[in-house]
Structure formats: C-alpha cells, structure tokens
Amino acid sequence: MPDQRLVIVDGVRTPFCKMGTDLARLGADELGRISVNALFARTGLDPQLVDEVIFGCVAQPVDAMNVARVIALRAGLPEHVPAVTVHRNCASGFEAITQAYERMNAGHGSIFIVGGAESMSQIPLLYKQSAAAKFSKLARAKGALQKLGVFSRFRPADFQPRIGLQLGLTDPISGLNMGETAEVLARERHISREEQDAFALKSHAHAVDAKEKLAEEICPVYVNGHAVLHDNGPRPEQSMEQLAKLRPVFDRKLGSVTAGNSSQITDGAVALLVTTEQKAAELGFKPLGRLLAYAYTGCDPARMGLGPVFAIRKLEESTGLTPNDADVIEINEAFAAQVLAVLQKLDNNVPREHLNVNGGSIALGHPVGATGSRLTLTSLKELARRGGKRALVSACVGGGQGAALWLERD
C-alpha cells in the first residue's frame, strides 16, 4: 500500500442514548464538540498541531451547516484549521477516517481529528412544498387584504408535517424504507423471526456484559448537573418472549422486522485522533492500531443490507485477507435480518465468536453519522484486550453500498 500509513492514536465517544432521552436536547454540533473536547483533554494534544477536522454527519443540523466546522471551532481548534463534513450515509464515520488517509497520502497534512456526530432526536419536521410556497407568498403579500387572501388558500393538509427522519431513512431510488429492504432480505433468504430475535437478544446480552469495557471509550456528558455515563440502549432484562411480542413495523401483516430486531435510533458522537506512524512516534503516542486497507462498493439499493459482502470480498481480492484472519469482526447491525443475510452470503465463513462481541447497533444504537467511527474505536480497544492482531469492521449503507476496513495492531 501507501507511503503514509494511518494510525488511530486514541478515540473517545459520548454515551449513545436513545432518541428523545438523555442527550435529546443536544444538537449534533454540541455532541461532536463534547467528544472532540474530551479527546483533546485525554490525549493532551495541542490543537495548534491539527491539520484538518473531518466529521461524518448524515442529518446536519439546519442551524449548523458544515457541522464539522462548527464542532472544530467550538472545541477550540484554531481558526486556521479547516474542517469538512462528510456524508456516505451509514458509512460516514468510516468516510471521515479514510478521507484523512487520502489527505495524508496526497500530502495534505498529517494530524487529523475525525469522527462522526448525529442527533437523531433533532432531525426536524418539515413543511410540504405546497405549504412552503404559500408561506413565501404570504411573506411577500402586501396589505392586510392581500395577506388574508393568501391565508385563505391554506388547507389543513398543508400543516401536516413531513417527518424528516422517515424521509431520511427511505431510499428514493427503490422507494423502500430501510426496514423494508431488510424485509426483502428476510423474505428472499428465509430468515425467520426467531433467528432475528435470537440475534437481537445476543446483541443486548453482549452489550450489557461489555458495559465496563465500553465505559473506557466513553466520556461523560454533563446535562443539568448530572453526568450521563453509559449507553442507555442495552436492555439487561431483554428476553425472547418480550421480543416475540413486538409487532412488525414495516410489513405489519406478514413481516418479521420489528423495533426489537432493528438498530435503535440514537444520539451520539465519536472523535478519533488519527495521524501518520511517523508523526505518532514524534509526538510520543502509542497508537491503538493502524488502517490496513479499506473498500467501498455499490449494490442494489433494495438490498442495501448485503453491502458488507461485496466490500469484504473486494478487500479479499486486494489483501488476501478473509474474515477468518480477523480476531475481531464488526458487521454493523442495521437489522438482524440484514446481518444474518450477510453471514449467509459469506457462506457462513465468519467466525461467530469474533463477531460483534460487545454488542452492536441493535443494543447500542445507530447514530448514523457516528457509527463507523464507533465500530473502529470499539474494535481497536477490543483487539488490544484480546491481544489480537487484526480487526475487520464493516457496514451496510443506505442507497446500496457496502463499506469495510481492515485494522491492525502490532
């Protein structure tokens, strides 16, 4: 590969909290700022040394466009340090890392703050285009009479909001909601409701067991005099019976994808300090690991859940590495059905004892822009705990893509 190898020096994230709970009042900029601020405190890095800030965010706050720049300035980066927000849907948190790698090798800097931030609580409700047009007419109307005239043309339906979150999770090409794409895979690959629920249950059990381990990568968030310390998605009391009671969301009559076996909708942010091997040595840092290889691939948008299969295969071609070479494997849990479909398609060649060992997005939640960075951070920390050598992290991507990264530690 390349002249400059990217190393991940350290990382930290906010707790991941379900939409509408502990972190609901903090925007993506605030969540991102908190993670970057904590990263500086933990590493002691002088912000003056940073070359660029690259953050993933899928639903950028309307009042903080190019949210990466807002995060950077609020976290105390000097004004001269540029910042960019990147968007590859659920792989945005990977995109931030791999863009830093590409920048390094293009000679554009050596120290990057990367990560992802998402407040799914704060994705706004929208007015329909018809209503928006009437509002703008109203603003331009002169005199009370004319205003009244415009006003009389509003219909109750105009005021029915379009739910931003729902729109964002719908693929415009296939017209399918993400959950519906999971239903497609469950149907075609004969993945039963029980299999999906059992997978979800395991995700919770792993995440609950890993609470202390995960705490290492979390910085407290201080809200109204109280410290939010842990992810609030994992359910210690979760059982198959409870999961079985849930009604399918996307195909109410015959479907099998429920809220229980899908990823949670969550707020959170992750920040990573990445640099070149040489720079890390100069600054006296002992990195968590390095980026060995990565791939993004495209696939059928209606079956976007299979994305990781193609990305992992592509990496096999370029590196010769297969899932069996990994000590830690993360396949992002957008939906249990989708992960199970990936495993099937990879001919069940994935050692399950290495897969999502600290739980996945079904338990921890999936703040879309941040997840890729979280998978990277969590798996590198786990690799160190296990004394392992390589980690494979991957995610399916809405719109029909797959992403996979190979990470390595000495």
Add this chain to the structure above:
Amino acid sequence: MQTIRREIIDENICVLTFDRPNSAANIFDRATLNELDEHLDAVAADAKIAGVILISAKPAIFIAGADLHALGKLGEGDLRHFIELGQNVFNKIAALKIPTIAAIHGACVGGGYEICLACDYRIATPDRATKIGLPETKLGILPAWGGSTRLPRLIGVPRALDVILGGKTPPAKQALRLGMIDEIAPREHLLRAARRVIARGVPRRKKGALQLPLVNAAIGSVIVPAVRKKLMRKTRGHYPALFKALEVVTAAASSWNENDSFARERDAILELAKTDACKNLLRVFMLQERARKLVFAPDVSAPPITRVAVIGAGVMGAAIAQWLSARGLRVILRDIDAERVAAGMARIAQLYDAGVKRRLFDKREARDGLDRISPAAMEVPLDNVDLVIEAAVEKMDLKKKIFAHLDELAGRNTIIATNTSALSVSEIAAATKNPGRVVGIHFFNPVHQMQLVEVGIARETSKEAAQRALRFVQKIEKLPVIVRDHPGFLVNRILLPYLAEAGRFFEMGASVADVDEAMLDFGMPMGPLRLIDEVGVDIAADVAATLAAKFPERMTVPNVLHGMIAAGMLGRKNGRGFYLHRKGAEPVPNRDAEQFRESDSAAHVDRAELQRRMVLLMVNEAARCIEERVVDEAADVDFGMIMGTGFAPFRGGPLRFADASGITRICAELAHLAEVAGPHYAPCELLAQMAESGKTFYEN
C-alpha cells in the same frame, strides 16, 4: 504640549482630535481645557465652519475624564477654578450655533462624557472598549462639568439618577437604549457617521414629557424621598456624594435656569472634595490603578498563561474555572468523579446564565465560555497547561498528596498554584520536587464579585513563578495584592479575629441584629455573622482553627461554631446558620442557634461598643501584618481589606482608619480592653511603639 489637533476636512467640517502625547489615555487637566478653549474660540470665529466633530486617536479611550491625580491635590481655590474652567469650556461647546457631534470610541467617562453631553449629538462604537457614563459618585464626588445638569434633561430624572447614583458606565448598546447616546456606528465608519449627521442636520430629539421641568418637579417630589430612603438604608449616610447628587440632579431637571444648576454642581463638588470619604475613595481608586500595573520582578521573563487546569470542581474551583473561561482561557476542570464534575459544570452554567441575565455577556459569549471548559473526571495529561490551580478541600494532607502528584503530571514550565486561604504555601510546596514553581493564588468567594486576588509568595517561590502569577492575575482582570506566605495571608488573617469575636459576642448573649447592625453602621457591606453564614459555618471554623493553631495566644474558635456544625447549621448553603435563609426572602435570625449561648454577659453591651471592639481587633491584626511584613506597606493592607472584604471604602481601610482615629487613642483603648475583655485585645508591639513615638501609618 499639544493634546488636541484641529483640522478642517471636506465640507468645512472641523475635527478636534484628542491625542495626548506619550499616553494611552486622554484626560482633562487644566492645560487641555485651556487648549480646547482656544480651539473653540477659533471655531466660533470662523463663520465658514459647518460643524464640529470631537474624536479620540487612542485605541481604547475616548476621554477618561478629569485628571484625578491633580484633583486629589488641588486646594479649594484651585479646585473652584478648575471646575469653573471645565464648565465654561463645555458651555462654549453647547453655545456653538453649528452642529457639534461627539464620535465616541473607547472609555468615555466622567468629564469625557460630560463634554459629549454638551454636544448636539453622540455616536458611539459597539466595541467592548467603549464604556459611557458618569462614575463620579464612586469617588465621593458628583458630575460637576454640567453632567448633573444635562443628563437628567436629556434622559429624564429616573434614568439619570440610575446612571449617576449607580456610577454606571454601560456599553454603547445599553447607553443607546437609555438615551445617553443617539446612534451606534462601527469604528471604521465613526467619522463618516458624524459627517452624515452634519450634512443632513442633527435630527431633532423627540421631546418627551420627561424633558419638561414641571413634570420633573412632580417626579422629583414623588421619587426623591423614596430614593433617599433607599440610599440611607444601603449606605447608612456614609456616602454624602450620593445625597448631594440626588439633590443637584432633581433640582436641575425641574428648573429652567441652567446657570443656577451649574452653580449647584460646583458648590456641591467643592463641599464633597473636602470630605474624608472623598479623599479615601480617590485613594482607593489610585490603589486599584497601582494594582493593575504592579510588577514583582521586572527583570524576569514571564511567558503568558493561556491554558489552565483547575483541580477541584467545588464552589471555588467551579467559580474560578468560570471566571477564567469567560476571559478567553481554556480550562481543564478536574475532580475525582463524574458526579462532582457534573455539579461543578452545573454551577458554571448557572454563573453564565446569571451573567446573561445581567447582560454581562450575550448567549453566544456564554456558550463560547462554557465550550472552553474541558471537564475531566479521569486523569488527563497536564504537560501542556501553563498553570494549575488547586482548589481542593482545605486539608494539608490532601493538598500535599495532590501537589506531589501534580508535580509529576505537570510540564516543566507549568506553575502550580494553590487557592488555599490559610494553609502554608511553603509546606505544600515541600511535597514537590520543584518548590520554586509553587505559589499561592487565592481568589475570594464569590469569585465573580470579589476583585481581589492574593498572590501568596513562599520563601521557595521563584521570581519567575511569582511574576507570572502576578501577570496572570492582572490579565484576568482581578486586582492582585502580593502577600508573603503567612497563615491566612493578609485578608483572612485580619478578618478571622473579627469574625471570631462576633461569634463570641453572640455566644455571650449579644443578639444577631446588634452584632451585624453594629458593623453595617460602621460601613461594612455585610455583618460578620451574616458573612460567616455566607462563607459557611464549617469553612469559617476551619480557617479559624488553622489560624488558632498558629496564634494560640490570641485566636480561638468560638464554641458556638462547633455547636452549630454539630447541629447541622452550616449557614446559607443549607439554609440554617446564624440566620434562616429562604429563597427570595431576607434572612431572619435563627433562634435555634441561641441554644449554643454560654452566658448573657454581652447582652447589654451597646452597638457602639460592639462595633468599637470588633474594629479595634481588625486594626490590631492589620498592624501585626505590617509588623511581621506580611505585606510591605500600609496601603497594601488597606487595599486588600477594602477589595477583599468590602471594608468600609470611605474609611480608607483599617490602618487609614487607625491614623484618622489617632494611634495613641487606639492603643490605649486596646490596652484597656485587654484588661477588661480579654488578653487577645493587647495592642501589638508596633502599635505600642507608634503610640509612643507619635508615628502614623501614612505620611499625610
């Protein structure tokens, strides 16, 4: 020396630029007023001139008012002449038939604003440096160059009283809202904005009802008694300038004749200038200036401090972190667990909210301030911070442990400071391998209100560390006093015997009201028992115990404090102490505390006697601070006590008070009290010597 440039620019506009040579400030002294007078004559004589603009060439000051150094020294005749000169020159501006515009950037205070009031129109920049107002009453005088006359006529009596009695100097935005200025313009466009007004003609101000003398007379008759009563309650009549200003301002607005009003201004200031209050307040002002410029070691390099870590997120730690972050510094706030950090962060957020409510900053500035704080509930590297301030609990063992650890963590050039109020810096420093970089930086509670910071220098403290700490304190807009490493430094050392005596009086049957009222009468901002409640009964007892251990022969912790602590009466923080504190209500004496009384021997001591004894104890301890060279000069003691405890500023501090009362008399009284009321009253060596030799603490 030329201090004003006169030039004619396009459209025959005359610009008078104030630019005092070799100075960052413009001020009005006699020479400048005379020079201005000549310029104005020249302007009046030139019929072609279409308008006059007054502007300053200084980056942060328009005109800072009258030359206060001179003001303090003038005899009555000279002062009368100086006042009349100012009035006459400003009246000349007001009498010009052409438009006169004040283009204000930077501090525009006192005489600096009075000249603007004599203009037809006032434009100011929105910059932070721009402050506009009349702070004269804070110096024991009143605006006498037309300010007390013109301001009420411009903005009405109620607002004028608010500005003049409060000594307020608001920023441009607020000044515009109050009507003190007419327009805001960016600095780069200031001159253009002024020319535009001249070209278009000065807009006529809408005359409100408040400009009518009859209305003002009516308002005056209604509000004056209420205002007077409020002032009396607040100041106990110790600040005559406020009452004079009230009189002059209300009379000005209700009469047609300006000249009578100018005469009233002049007579009032001549009378006030003679008072001790005025002399002492002027002196305090000079001491503040001195503290801002104080240097400890001019020859050492003292690199600036930009990154700070505060250890301990309690009341003091959080408040310090807030103050620093509000001044643009990045601060790590470290405590041992997330719950403590959370409580500290909440406190900081409250302080910012309160600041926004009081318009000290806007919401965005508050957010930026909060963003500058890095909460740390786990160990973080400190090798990149320039200064660590330890604000942990006042326990020597704990502090030693913390310092030994900080010494390892901190970078080589990092200064490590303790916010201790009474423990020995030297002893704390001994726990480190580099005691030279350890220094005391002692903030007072509440941090955002108390301007004083004691810079405590131990024998081991290096010159560099001391100078950097001093520079730091000045940079964060606090007023430093340099104290040597003695128990309780300066302020607590003097305060504690006084607080302890107040506790003892209570113990011996004196009522809470008698003890506290006695000291409020003296001019303290708060009675001693109330102060113990505010500080926290436990904390007061802690500091008292530290001092009692060092000075057992004259300091003890009153038993009542132990009793109260055991009964859970900790003062304001839990609502019960010498007073009961309820939200939104004035505290009332707590009858439950009376169970800790030991006798009724002081029940009938009158307030004058209580006051005398408590004050004498402070004077005695203050003299000891000179005797033991805690500080170098009497002025340091007085400055520290006024800025650190609010010691009646008009009295000039405990040692100035001693001079004024007569050292011999004070010494005799102390000796007498030592016999009848306890040996802790015995006058110190220095006082006894001074009584003998007839020396005083100050020369004049």
